[in-house]
Amino acid sequence: MENLLALAISMIFVNNFILTKFLGLCPFFGVSKKTESALGMGLAVIFVMGIASAASWLLFNLILEPLDIEYLQIITFILIIAFLVQLVELFIKKYSEKLYNALGIYLPLITTNCAVLGVAFLNIQENLSFIGAIVGGISAGVGFLLALLLMSGIRERLELMEVPAPFKGLPIAFIVASLMSLAFLGFAGMI
Amino acid sequence: MVSHWQEFWKGITKLNPVFVAALGLCPVLATTTSMDNAIGMGVAATFVLVCSSIFVSLLRKMIPDNVRIPVFIVIIATFVTIAQLFMKAYSPALDKSLGIFVPLIVVNCIILGRAESFFSKNNIVRSMLDALGAGLGFTLAILLISGIRELLGTGELIIFGIKILAIPITPAVIFILAPGALLTMGLLLALFNALGVKTAKKTSCSTIASGVKE
Numbered sequence: 001m002e003n004l005l006a007l008a009i010s011m012i013f014v015n016n017f018i019l020t021k022f023l024g025l026c027p028f029f030g031v032s033k034k035t036e037s038a039l040g041m042g043l044a045v046i047f048v049m050g051i052a053s054a055a056s057w058l059l060f061n062l063i064l065e066p067l068d069i070e071y072l073q074i075i076t077f078i079l080i081i082a083f084l085v086q087l088v089e090l091f092i093k094k095y096s097e098k099l100y101n102a103l104g105i106y107l108p109l110i111t112t113n114c115a116v117l118g119v120a121f122l123n124i125q126e127n128l129s130f131i132g133a134i135v136g137g138i139s140a141g142v143g144f145l146l147a148l149l150l151m152s153g154i155r156e157r158l159e160l161m162e163v164p165a166p167f168k169g170l171p172i173a174f175i176v177a178s179l180m181s182l183a184f185l186g187f188a189g190m191i
Numbered sequence: 192m193v194s195h196w197q198e199f200w201k202g203i204t205k206l207n208p209v210f211v212a213a214l215g216l217c218p219v220l221a222t223t224t225s226m227d228n229a230i231g232m233g234v235a236a237t238f239v240l241v242c243s244s245i246f247v248s249l250l251r252k253m254i255p256d257n258v259r260i261p262v263f264i265v266i267i268a269t270f271v272t273i274a275q276l277f278m279k280a281y282s283p284a285l286d287k288s289l290g291i292f293v294p295l296i297v298v299n300c301i302i303l304g305r306a307e308s309f310f311s312k313n314n315i316v317r318s319m320l321d322a323l324g325a326g327l328g329f330t331l332a333i334l335l336i337s338g339i340r341e342l343l344g345t346g347e348l349i350i351f352g353i354k355i356l357a358i359p360i361t362p363a364v365i366f367i368l369a370p371g372a373l374l375t376m377g378l379l380l381a382l383f384n385a386l387g388v389k390t391a392k393k394t395s396c397s398t399i400a401s402g403v404k405e
Contacts, residue, residue: 022217022221022369023217023221024217025217026216026300029213074294082264117294117297118291125291166381166385167377168384170390171381173377174373174376174377174380178370178371178373178374179370181369181370182365184369
């Protein structure tokens with residue numbers, strides 16, 4: 001039984017998905033202009049990562065490994081994640097309009113997000129237990145949300161700043177992310 | 192009609208997937224810690240791009256429009272699996288240092304993006320040239336980034352064990368760590384902007400991946 005708390009802290013801070021592992025950069029730079037949308041996106045990612053971790057763990061350990069067809073990992077993982085996200089989206093749409101409005105629009109955007117598939121691969125690579133995989137997935141999502149919220153806070157202030165012309169837009173966002181990543185390096189060695 | 196040469200050349204210059212379109216950022220930053228890694232990543236991604244372009248363009252009239260994205264993903268995933276098995280067999284060290292970024296080529300939006308916007312609308316020759324151009328553009332971009340990072344981060348450039356270049360500076364290790372990747376990319380984008388090259392204003396991965404037509 002692995003230490004779940006250590007796993008969670010490591011996924012949120014030490015191995016932050018965006019700032020140290022570089023997974024899920026597209027939504028990070030794409031949806032971090034407003035805090036509100038960053039929050040929606042982050043919550044949707046936590047949700048999908050939890051589901052994806054559970055589904056991919058079950059798929060790998062109950063089907064792929066016993067049948068000795070691990071080489072189908074890439075194809076089956078992406079298909080099961082895409083399928084599940086669609087299913088969840090339909091479900092939410094039918095039963096909770098409020099939740100759909102908050103999370104729904106982000107769900108299709110993250111089906112093929114590399115952070116979601118990445119967490120599925122990492123769980124298998126790290127040989128986590130079922131519970132460990134779910135905790136790992138959810139805390140990776142929390143780390144994602146944290147980075148996204150911090151970034152959106154900075155970018156909202158940045159809108160009011162006078163940025164040199166060549167740095168406007170993406171370049172300054174990269175530099176800001178670089179400084180944040182530098183700060184997160186401080187967590188290394190904590191676990 | 193666009194000439195074949197232009198079809199190839201645009202992927203390297205005015206439609207460069209990394210600097211102009213800001214696509215596939217995750218591998219761009221994560222696998223550029225050394226030039227060896229960048230070469231491995233570039234070759235693998237180009238292989239997948241070209242093979243997918245052949246199959247998508249040949250099958251383009253048979254794929255129903257509403258399931259095209261899943262079909263593209265399955266085609267791409269097949270070639271990523273081939274690339275991964277090949278790399279595991281012939282270059283285990285490279286496979287280890289690229290880690291999960293080899294299987295993650297499957298969600299690299301350069302490939303899905305080209306499949307959606309080009310391979311599914313053009314014949315096999317044009318698609319292959321476009322794929323080759325985009326692959327080469329991607330490879331050259333990550334070679335540039337990894338070159339800068341390796342040179343500043345270690346003080347020398349080593350490709351496949353051969354020392355190409357060494358500069359007499361104290362290595363700034365930060366460049367081969369995570370912040371250095373983001374910093375290098377930000378400064379390069381700003382440099383291209385200052386030189387008058389049109390670079391990306393935003394990342395567009397998510398819209399491609401969800402199949403939303405712009």
